[in-house]
Amino acid sequence: MSAEPRVELAAIDRSRLPAHVGIIMDGNGRWAKQRGLPRSAGHTAGEHALFDTVEGALELGLRYLTVYAFSTENWRRPPSEVKFLMNFNRDLLLRRADDLDERRVRVRFIGRRGRPVPRRLVELMEATEARTAHHDRLTLQIAFNYGGRAELVDAARALAEDAVAGRLRPDRITERSLHARLYAPSAPDVDLLVRTSGEQRLSNFLLWEAAYAELVFTETLWPDFDRYALYAAVAEFQRRARRFGRV
Ligand code: IPE
Ligand code: IPE
Ligand code: MG
Numbered sequence: 050m051s052a053e054p055r056v057e058l059a060a061i062d063r064s065r066l067p068a069h070v071g072i073i074m075d076g077n078g079r080w081a082k083q084r085g086l087p088r089s090a091g092h093t094a095g096e097h098a099l100f101d102t103v104e105g106a107l108e109l110g111l112r113y114l115t116v117y118a119f120s121t122e123n124w125r126r127p128p129s130e131v132k133f134l135m136n137f138n139r140d141l142l143l144r145r146a147d148d149l150d151e152r153r154v155r156v157r158f159i160g161r162r163g164r165p166v167p168r169r170l171v172e173l174m175e176a177t178e179a180r181t182a183h184h185d186r187l188t189l190q191i192a193f194n195y196g197g198r199a200e201l202v203d204a205a206r207a208l209a210e211d212a213v214a215g216r217l218r219p220d221r222i223t224e225r226s227l228h229a230r231l232y233a234p235s236a237p238d239v240d241l242l243v244r245t246s247g248e249q250r251l252s253n254f255l256l257w258e259a260a261y262a263e264l265v266f267t268e269t270l271w272p273d274f275d276r277y278a279l280y281a282a283v284a285e286f287q288r289r290a291r292r293f294g295r296v
Contacts, residue, residue: 056281058108067240067286069113070106070279071255071262074099076246076270083270089133094272096141100148105276106187107152109283113188113236115159117254121196124165138193139170146177153186159232160195161203190233197256204230231257238262241286243279245271263289 077091084090099116106114119134126134149156158174174193207230211217217226228234239255242262249266251259265282267274 054281055277056284057277058280061109061280061283062287063110065287066109066111067263067283068237069115069239069241069258070111070283071115071117071239071242071259072102073117073242073244073248073252073254074271074274075244075248075252077272079246080270080272088130089137091270091272092134092137098272098274100145101275102279103149103152103154103187103189105279106189107154108276109280111187113190115190115192115236115239115255115258117192117195117252119160119193119195120253121161121194121199122253135167135170139167139173142170142173142177146180149177149189150181150184153184154181155184155186155188156181157188157190157233158193159190159200160193161199162194166194188236190236192254195232196253197251198253200232201227201257203232228257241265241282243267243282245269245274261291261293263291 074095077095078088079091080094081088081091102116103114118138123134124131146156156177158178162171162174174191204227208217208222208227212219212222236258239259239262242251242255242259243265244250245267247266247268249264255262263286265285267278267282269278
């Protein structure tokens with residue numbers, strides 16, 4: 050289904066990899082609709098795409114990959130779809146935790162963990178994080194009940210608490226001190242942000258972290274994405290000239 054040319058691993062310059070790749074996994078519903086299937090079938094089909102992409106990230110030697118699995122806005126979907134996604138993500142973690150652990154992938158979740166995220170799912174997220182915390186080959190960050198604005202609000206609250214407690218002077222607040230209060234402050238900035246399905250927007254993903262990211266949009270619907278599509282995005286990244294405000 051992909052219109053993109055297939056890019057092989059050999060075409061990538063391994064000395065110039067993005068330090069952190071973010072992916073907005075979009076288009077599951079449209080993939081299902083094209084086949085006359087319910088939207089849930091698109092989410093189910095997206096699991097294979099995700100794990101082939103993780104395999105590609107491992108083959109490339111990427112260190113940080115963050116995928117958008119459920120946004121703070123996705124609660125606005127029909128209750129039946131929200132319920133499906135909660136159960137699906139729980140089952141996916143149960144199915145894939147061994148595999149990720151064996152591949153030495155460190156799994157982390159970014160996003161708000163309180164209600165309405167089911168308690169059982171949060172417990173599984175935390176168990177998976179604890180179990181894989183010692184790995185350092187690839188860090189897979191799963192953005193779940195994640196919103197870039199919510200993350201900045203949470204960081205602002207943490208700064209305010211420190212200020213009120215007298216641990217931080219407001220005039221000493223810097224980009225560094227705010228960054229230190231994000232969900233995953235040890236992750237490097239996002240160098241490459243990929244969105245599938247032809248939509249060209251951020252949808253509240255990694256607003257701070259992707260401030261200087263190269264954006265790559267592909268028409269491929271998420272269930273059709275795979276490691277070769279990831280290589281194509283990295284190849285595109287390697288063709289870009291990054292200036293960071295300089296000339
Ligand atoms: C992305 O696919 C998955 C989630 C947002 C959970 P969509 O479900 O948004 O699929 P489209 O955009 O409706 O095709
Ligand atoms: C963004 O996709 C969220 C995820 C991929 C999890 P959406 O499909 O929810 O984004 P919008 O609503 O089209 O902007
Ligand atoms: Mg969508």
